[in-house]
Amino acid sequence: MKNAILSAKGLCKSFAHNGGQIHILSHVDFELYKGDFTVIMGASGSGKSTLLYALSGMDRATAGQVIYNGSDLVKMPEKGLAKLRYTDFGFIFQQMHLVSNLTLFENIAVPGYLNKEKSAAEVKARTEKLLEQMSISHIKTHLPSQVGDRR
Numbered sequence: 001m002k003n004a005i006l007s008a009k010g011l012c013k014s015f016a017h018n019g020g021q022i023h024i025l026s027h028v029d030f031e032l033y034k035g036d037f038t039v040i041m042g043a044s045g046s047g048k049s050t051l052l053y054a055l056s057g058m059d060r061a062t063a064g065q066v067i068y069n070g071s072d073l074v075k076m077p078e079k080g081l082a083k084l085r086y087t088d089f090g091f092i093f094q095q096m097h098l099v100s101n102l103t104l105f106e107n108i109a110v111p112g113y114l115n116k117e118k119s120a121a122e123v124k125a126r127t128e129k130l131l132e133q134m135s136i137s138h139i140k141t142h143l144p145s146q147v148g149d150r151r
C-alpha cells in the first residue's frame, strides 16, 4: 500500500476569541501522496489558509496529528519546524513577504544560506540561475520597494 508523504489525523485548530475559543478546524483527516496535485476549496473564512499553515508547520494545530516523514509536526519543537520550512516546504503567498531591507538577490539567497548543506558559492550560483530564469537579473541589486507593484 502507498504511504502518504503528509497526513493529518483529527486536526483541530482554535483561536482565542472574546475571552473564549473559536473553533476553525474540527477533526480534519487528510492524506497527501507523492506526485499529488491537491486543491483545497471552500468559502472565504472557512479555514483553508489555517489548514495549510497547520499542514506545513507554519502554525501549530491545537489538537490532532500532522505526520510528515514519520514526525508529528504538532509536537515538533519550533527549531525543527523552522528547518522544515526552508528545506522541505515551498510557499507561494498572495503577498510577497519579502525582507524590505534586503535586495532581490539576497531575498532569494537567504533560505539557501540558512540551509547550511550548500556552500556560499553554490547558493550564489543557484540564485544567479533563478534570477536568470525569471528574467530579473538586471534588478537583482534593487530593494523590493524599488521594483514592481507598489500598491
Ligand SMILES: Nc1ncnc2c1ncn2[C@@H]1O[C@H](COP(=O)(O)OP(=O)(O)OP(=O)(O)O)[C@@H](O)[C@H]1O
Pocket (backbone or CB within 6 Å): 015, 016, 017, 024, 042, 043, 044, 045, 046, 047, 048, 049, 050, 051
Ligand atoms: N490568528 C487568528 N486569530 C483569530 N481568528 C483567526 C486567526 N486566523 C484566522 N482566524 C479566523 O479563522 C477563520 C478562517 O480563516 P482563514 O484565513 O483560514 O480562512 P480562508 O478559508 O483561508 O479564507 P480566504 O478564502 O478569505 O483566504 C476566519 O474566520 C478568520 O477570521
Ligand SMILES: [Mg+2]
Pocket (backbone or CB within 6 Å): 048, 049, 050
Ligand atoms: Mg486564505
